[in-house]
Amino acid sequence: MHTILRRALHTTSTVNPAEIAHFSRLSSQWWDEAGEFSFLHRMNPVRMRFIREKLLEVAQDDQPTFNEPSSASLLKGLDVLDVGCGGGLLSESLARLGANTLGVDASGANISIAKLHAAQDPQLVQPESLSYLHTPAEALLASPKRYDVVCSMEVLEHVDNPPAFLDTCAQLVKPGGHLFLSTISRTPLAYFLTIFMAENVLRKVASGTHTHSKFVRPEELTAFFRSYPNAKLPWVAAGRGSPTRTQAEVRGLVYNPLKACWMLAPRDAWGAAECNYIFWVRKPAILEEQAAP
Amino acid sequence: MRPPTSTTIWRRGARRLQTSLRRPLSTSTAEDWDVVIVGGGPVGLALASALGSSQLVRERLRVALVEAGDLSKVHNWTPANGSFSNRASSLTLKSQTFLKDTRAWEYVDEERTCPIHNMQVWDGVSNARIDFAASLLASNPPENGMARMTENLNLQRGLLRHLDSIPVPIMDKTKVQLIDHANDSDCWPLVHLDNGRILRSRLLVGADGLNSPVRAFAKISSYGWAYDTQAIVATMEHPVMAPNTTAYQRFLPTGPIAFLPISPIASSLVWSTKPSLAAALIASGPLVLRSMINAAFRLPDVSMRYLNGLIIDAHASGIPATHIQIQSEISWRERSHGIQETSAYASAFVDTNKQGIPPTDSELLPPLVTSLQPGTVASFPLRFNHTDSYLGADQYSRTVLVGDAAHTVHPLAGQGLNLGLADVECLSRCIQNALLQGGDVGSHTALLPYAQERYLENHKVMSVMDKLHKLYSMSSEPVVWARSVGLEVVNELDSVKAALMMEASGKQGLTSMWDLAAKRSENFAAASNAATAIRTGISGFLGAGIQRVLKAAGTSLSDRK
Numbered sequence: 001m002h003t004i005l006r007r008a009l010h011t012t013s014t015v016n017p018a019e020i021a022h023f024s025r026l027s028s029q030w031w032d033e034a035g036e037f038s039f040l041h042r043m044n045p046v047r048m049r050f051i052r053e054k055l056l057e058v059a060q061d062d063q064p065t066f067n068e069p070s071s072a073s074l075l076k077g078l079d080v081l082d083v084g085c086g087g088g089l090l091s092e093s094l095a096r097l098g099a100n101t102l103g104v105d106a107s108g109a110n111i112s113i114a115k116l117h118a119a120q121d122p123q124l125v126q127p128e129s130l131s132y133l134h135t136p137a138e139a140l141l142a143s144p145k146r147y148d149v150v151c152s153m154e155v156l157e158h159v160d161n162p163p164a165f166l167d168t169c170a171q172l173v174k175p176g177g178h179l180f181l182s183t184i185s186r187t188p189l190a191y192f193l194t195i196f197m198a199e200n201v202l203r204k205v206a207s208g209t210h211t212h213s214k215f216v217r218p219e220e221l222t223a224f225f226r227s228y229p230n231a232k233l234p235w236v237a238a239g240r241g242s243p244t245r246t247q248a249e250v251r252g253l254v255y256n257p258l259k260a261c262w263m264l265a266p267r268d269a270w271g272a273a274e275c276n277y278i279f280w281v282r283k284p285a286i287l288e289e290q291a292a293p
Numbered sequence: 294m295r296p297p298t299s300t301t302i303w304r305r306g307a308r309r310l311q312t313s314l315r316r317p318l319s320t321s322t323a324e325d326w327d328v329v330i331v332g333g334g335p336v337g338l339a340l341a342s343a344l345g346s347s348q349l350v351r352e353r354l355r356v357a358l359v360e361a362g363d364l365s366k367v368h369n370w371t372p373a374n375g376s377f378s379n380r381a382s383s384l385t386l387k388s389q390t391f392l393k394d395t396r397a398w399e400y401v402d403e404e405r406t407c408p409i410h411n412m413q414v415w416d417g418v419s420n421a422r423i424d425f426a427a428s429l430l431a432s433n434p435p436e437n438g439m440a441r442m443t444e445n446l447n448l449q450r451g452l453l454r455h456l457d458s459i460p461v462p463i464m465d466k467t468k469v470q471l472i473d474h475a476n477d478s479d480c481w482p483l484v485h486l487d488n489g490r491i492l493r494s495r496l497l498v499g500a501d502g503l504n505s506p507v508r509a510f511a512k513i514s515s516y517g518w519a520y521d522t523q524a525i526v527a528t529m530e531h532p533v534m535a536p537n538t539t540a541y542q543r544f545l546p547t548g549p550i551a552f553l554p555i556s557p558i559a560s561s562l563v564w565s566t567k568p569s570l571a572a573a574l575i576a577s578g579p580l581v582l583r584s585m586i587n588a589a590f591r592l593p594d595v596s597m598r599y600l601n602g603l604i605i606d607a608h609a610s611g612i613p614a615t616h617i618q619i620q621s622e623i624s625w626r627e628r629s630h631g632i633q634e635t636s637a638y639a640s641a642f643v644d645t646n647k648q649g650i651p652p653t654d655s656e657l658l659p660p661l662v663t664s665l666q667p668g669t670v671a672s673f674p675l676r677f678n679h680t681d682s683y684l685g686a687d688q689y690s691r692t693v694l695v696g697d698a699a700h701t702v703h704p705l706a707g708q709g710l711n712l713g714l715a716d717v718e719c720l721s722r723c724i725q726n727a728l729l730q731g732g733d734v735g736s737h738t739a740l741l742p743y744a745q746e747r748y749l750e751n752h753k754v755m756s757v758m759d760k761l762h763k764l765y766s767m768s769s770e771p772v773v774w775a776r777s778v779g780l781e782v783v784n785e786l787d788s789v790k791a792a793l794m795m796e797a798s799g800k801q802g803l804t805s806m807w808d809l810a811a812k813r814s815e816n817f818a819a820a821s822n823a824a825t826a827i828r829t830g831i832s833g834f835l836g837a838g839i840q841r842v843l844k845a846a847g848t849s850l851s852d853r854k
Contacts, residue, residue, distance in 0.1 A: 033690075033737040033738055034686070041738045042738060044730075045726075045730040045738065048731050048732070049729075093731030093732060095731075097731040116478075120479050120481060121495075121733065122325040123327075123495075259745065260745070261742070
């Protein structure tokens with residue numbers, strides 16, 4: 001187990017050229033809501049809901065008197081990074097909720113499409129809360145800028161060397177900040193649904209989009225952060241089973257074909273994270289304090 | 294509003310598009326809006342008021358409403374005491390709850406509305422009857438009744454007053470000249486107004502009625518048919534009824550006639566009938582129409598058929614039937630049917646000063662109409678229309694239809710406005726949900742839940758109305774027999790009742806009510822088919838027919854549990 005994540009952390013680039021070529025070819029279709037990326041479009045509100053609810057939960061844990069019923073302005077003013085932003089589906093939503101959003105993608109074609117699309121929307125042009133950059137995430141480490149929230153949705157299963165990619169994302173998070181990932185678990189069910197059905201039978205997704213061996217299981221992610229950055233000061237406390245709610249969380253994303261919509265499975269719902277899931281982990285704030293003196 | 298016809302607007306739109314391909318249309322003059330609602334009828338205004346009442350929407354979206362007509366007339370509507378507009382709707386509890394939640398109801402003059410507590414519905418041929426009391430509805434305060442008759446103008450004025458308190462700009466006396474978009478890669482609709490302004494809209498809402506220009510722009514096709522039916526509306530005056538809270542509806546083979554209470558001294562008429570008869574009735578003047586209304590609730594169908602023929606023939610000959618002629622004809626027919634002059638069923642002579650003990654059975658019939666309020670008699674053709682989609686697709690995305698622009702329903706249960714308000718409630722909820730998730734409210738993703746939730750729901754209601762219309766238009770003996778048996782066997786919960794009562798409970802169980810109604814009307818059709826078979830001499834079907842009716846009744850009753 002965990003073979004994928006046990007690989008060394010020293011590779012510099014996690015970008016897979018074949019994957020980038022694949023998504024560049026499809027880039028013009030990013031905003032066709034009924035086309036190639038229709039599943040992602042429908043998943044977007046659910047991902048946003050999870051981000052919002054998790055931030056609300058943390059805010060209420062940190063400050064029990066916190067009162068923001070609609071939680072629509074939670075992201076206001078936060079620095080948010082969207083790694084592998086594609087056409088900007090998630091970035092636009094983050095920016096609309098007031099986050100200072102930077103979307104980065106290794107595909108220049110994707111960034112062009114994302115910029116073009118955002119330019120049509122006065123809500124995104126006026127406050128200039130949204131910017132895009134054609135760059136691999138690793139290149140951002142050179143700058144001292146760190147982010148309150150780092151998101152990387154449906155990217156992990158496309159990168160080379162996932163541990164190095166996770167390390168990059170984790171480094172970009174401010175202490176006390178949040179890392180959100182969504183990906184697909186490496187299970188027979190995931191193979192059946194995301195590759196066999198979606199790509200081969202229903203042909204809803206372009207063939208070759210997914211590679212089963214690159215999928216990552218949620219427990220592998222949890223295990224990664226149990227010894228990250230080192231076994232002494234991990235993001236997630238050592239132990240077995242699910243991490244505590246305040247450190248990390250795994251929630252299944254379940255597609256309902258009858259209603260053509262995604263659902264966020266309840267916490268610890270059995271089997272819900274067997275295919276698509278969303279993962280949250282919080283960078284401990286203590287690390288910084290201990291490192292300072 | 295009176296929009297240009299769909300073809301002209303589309304042709305113009307197409308021409309403009311061609312031009313814009315050659316010489317890119319400058320969008321620099323276009324103003325950016327998030328939601329542009331076209332149409333200032335009750336549905337369009339309700340959407341503006343619902344959106345404006347949400348703090349989230351006010352903070353995030355710029356909403357505007359465009360209407361060709363002059364809304365100040367509606368805003369300043371001051372009807373005389375005791376006179377009522379001829380266009381009134383029975384707002385269900387669900388619609389009322391929605392209007393109360395958005396606080397628009399506070400601006401509606403409740404004094405001019407009237408709750409419906411009871412409903413009497415009967416078959417014009419067999420006289421099979423069902424009645425329903427709102428008090429049977431659990432979890433509903435009895436004073437609310439099952440619905441509330443409200444003049445459309447009263448509602449519209451209330452919505453406009455509500456909109457005064459929230460900043461949603463209303464551009465009335467402004468026509469939409471054409472709708473297009475800049476180019477194929479930027480498909481945000483551009484709404485060109487006759488005052489030269491161009492509104493570039495994130496979301497364009499068509500609340501612009503049956504011949505919706507927005508629907509034409511979005512190239513959404515619709516299917517439907519005109520019923521061979523015209524609806525006569527009028528405000529009827531009658532002796533003081535205290536209280537006047539019972540609605541009456543008689544299903545005649547020519548169409549249903551409904552008496553809907555609006556105040557103790559006035560009620561609203563909706564009489565659906567054949568176009569030739571409607572024209573002749575209106576041409577014969579208010580006195581003849583009044584007598585015919587009273588008769589239509591009382592005389593046996595055979596006599597109504599005779600009177601209808603008489604009026605149509607007289608109208609065709611150029612000499613309309615006179616009041617005296619109709620009165621004596623009704624009187625003669627009453628005598629030949631054995632109806633006493635003191636009976637509740639007698640209507641030949643309307644004595645406005647009649648006092649004393651009301652005759653037996655008078656609670657089964659509406660009060661005698663003494664006069665029709667001048668200027669309130671009108672008629673309009675009935676249609677069934679449903680669009681193929683509520684959302685524009687591809688380059689016509691960012692458009693959504695609500696109310697009559699999306700669906701036109703047979704008014705036999707007065708559900709048109711309620712369906713429109715349910716659309717508005719759902720759309721405004723979807724818009725707010727999308728805002729919460731940072732979504733683009735004009736996107737297909739944000740609007741899809743609206744289409745999913747409303748399309749099937751509306752279709753179900755519309756199909757029930759359509760089936761009932763067809764079923765009750767038949768006067769052939771076996772169908773009537775099936776109908777009467779159907780009505781009596783399932784008196785407790787039959788399709789008509791379900792249809793008329795729909796959503797009375799306000800929140801839960803609505804869907805099942807309609808599912809049941811749909812199932813019932815299908816069973817009904819099955820029963821009438823069986824009945825037709827009896828006539829052709831297959832006696833074995835008799836048992837089957839009864840069994841089916843009983844079984845249908847059984848299913849309804851068990852569904853109810």
